[in-house]
Structures are given as structure tokens and as C-alpha cells.
Amino acid sequence: MLKVGIVGGTGYTGVELLRLLSTHAEAEVVMITSRAEEGVSVDELFPSLRGAMDLRFSTPDVKLLATCDVVFFATPHNVAMNMVPELLAAGTRVIDLSADFRITDADLWSKWYHETHVCPDVLATAVYGLPERNAEKIRSAKLIACPGCYPTAVQLGLIPLLEEKLVDPSRLIVSAASGVSGAGRQAKIDNLFTELSESFKAYGVGGHRHLPEIEQELALAAKGPVGLTFTPHLLPQVRGIHATMYAEMIDPAVPLDEIQFLFEKRYADAPFVDVMHLGSTPQTRTVRGSNMCRIALYRPQNRDTLVVLSAIDNLVKGASGQAIQNMNLMFGLPETMGLQGLALMP
Structure with a gap:
């Protein structure tokens, strides 16, 4: 024990x-x-x-x-x-x-x-604790830097595209939104229910602290520099992150179903990444309380821009659940131990 x-x-x-x-x-x-x-x-x-x-x-x-x-x-x-x-x-x-x-x-x-x-x-x-990329390093690590919540949702959505050089790494755009628990348990006027309810806003538009972390890790996947425009938003809900990612295809001749297959293959052994069927739409409520990341792919109007949707619970896969996932790997335990709980519905 x-x-x-x-x-x-x-x-x-x-x-x-x-x-x-x-x-x-x-x-x-x-x-x-x-x-x-x-x-x-x-x-x-x-x-x-x-x-x-x-x-x-x-x-x-x-x-x-x-x-x-x-x-x-x-x-x-x-x-x-x-x-x-x-x-x-x-x-x-x-x-x-x-x-x-x-x-x-x-x-x-x-x-x-x-x-x-x-x-x-x-x-x-320090080993960066994203198990879907660094599992082997995590197993022997003494110090794990657990990824941020936004970086987790974004990386899982973009890594397969960058690894296979399917998109232009210099023209990445991410619009993401988080529940207010991502701001921590503190007394701030901006986090009061009456300030948040029935409202939606962007913040950190000029530069968010998660940006250098995301760019650092995406550059490793791309094996070269990346250019990312990242805009976070605040949702009037407790938990959840939804990230919408836009990437310009290098070769527009590659069909969407081939990219879908690539994602399914990339995450076939990842117990906490669910690549959903084409036409699906991940929702924050379908991951609430779970360590799962749900991903879906789109190519609007069959043009040259890929859209990747990613949803996680910011407190579980975006923080504490992923931390325990790292602990399991560090100590040779089953990766899913203690994390098998399903999302809460409704």
C-alpha cells in the first residue's frame, strides 16, 4: 500500500x-x-x-x-x-x-x-505528466509536472495531427472554455454566482499562462516550432473544459475518414481518450466527474480547415485524475486503478 x-x-x-x-x-x-x-x-x-x-x-x-x-x-x-x-x-x-x-x-x-x-x-x-505521450518516462520519473487543464484538452486534440505532419504548425487556433472551478477555491467577485450566471466571456486574450506550456509541448510533437493563438473563456458552470481547435491541412487531399482512423489508432491503447464517431459532438456533461477526454473531428464544408473538439473535466483529467493516472504508472500499478468511475448524468 x-x-x-x-x-x-x-x-x-x-x-x-x-x-x-x-x-x-x-x-x-x-x-x-x-x-x-x-x-x-x-x-x-x-x-x-x-x-x-x-x-x-x-x-x-x-x-x-x-x-x-x-x-x-x-x-x-x-x-x-x-x-x-x-x-x-x-x-x-x-x-x-x-x-x-x-x-x-x-x-x-x-x-x-x-x-x-x-x-x-x-x-x-521533471517529466511532463501527459500519459498519452510520456508513459514510459513517467514510469521511471521521480518528479512529475502534471499538465494544466487547458493544455491537456488541447494537446490530446492536436498531437496526432502534428506528429503526422498533417497540418500547418504555424497556424493553430484554439478557442476553449472552462467551468469556474478552474479558477480555484477562492473568494473573488468575478467568481460569484451573480457575476457568472447567464454570462459568457473571454479572458487572458492578450496572453494566458497556459500558452507557453501548450506551445512547448506541441513543438515537441511537431518536432519544430509552432504558432498558436489561444483564447480561453469562462463558462457559467462548475466543471468542464471544451476546446475547439482549428488547423489548416497541409495536404487537402487527405480525407477526413483517414484522419479519423489515425486518431483511433493513435489512442487505441489510451484508456482515457475516447475518439468518437464522425459526426459526434463531445459535451462537458459527458465527462463530468470522470478521467475521460472525448474527441471528435470535423472538416466543415470539406474545405482545408480541420476542426477538433475536445472535452474533459478540468478537475479530473485536467488535474487530480491525471495526477493519479501518473501515480499508477510511476509505481507499476494498472493505469486505470481508482479512475474507472463513469461520468455523472444528469
């Missing part, structure tokens, strides 16, 4: 980790930290976990965390980087759900997060 520690367990990704790990057959959460909630029982803060988690929040202590087999960081950026080097030195494996280790260039990270990276030497040791 794996001994699991969670740093920063009071946010939405933290409680989602607890929900999913509570029924995991080979993992036990033995420690969960929060400075603000020290001494408070987990089920007092999250009554949904009554009877499932008999733990109290404690102050983060690296020496105690180092007794765990694996530690998850469900924290804002600039927290994990201050503790990870010591945990790695103690032989504890780390899965970071924040952005601290996703961008491999420390200067680029600092540009987007407006702080100095305190352990740039560790960046080179």
Missing part, C-alpha cells in the same frame, strides 16, 4: 484527490497539509468525505512528508519549488499539480509567473 501525502488539500484539486484516492485499492492518504486549517478534520471542511477520510490537516513538514512514498502538491505556483528538492533528496517521489515544473525554461517561467524560479536545476529532471 502506497503512503500518500498531499500538500495544500483545501482547494478543489485537493478535495478531488481525496475523493478519488479514498477508493484506490493500493494507495492510502496518510498526511494532508494546510497552514490555515491546521488541526481541522478533513470531513469538517469537506462533509462529502464523511466516513471516507479520518485525517486532520497539519502544517507542512518536509521531514514528515519525506516518509511518504509519493507527495502530491495541490498548491498555487511558487510553493512546490521550495519543498521539492528536499523531498527528492530523501527519495520521495513528487507529483506537482501546480505550474512550477511544467515550463522547462526558467526564464520563460519567470516571464509568465512574474517570480524567480528558485530551483531551475530541478526543471531538467
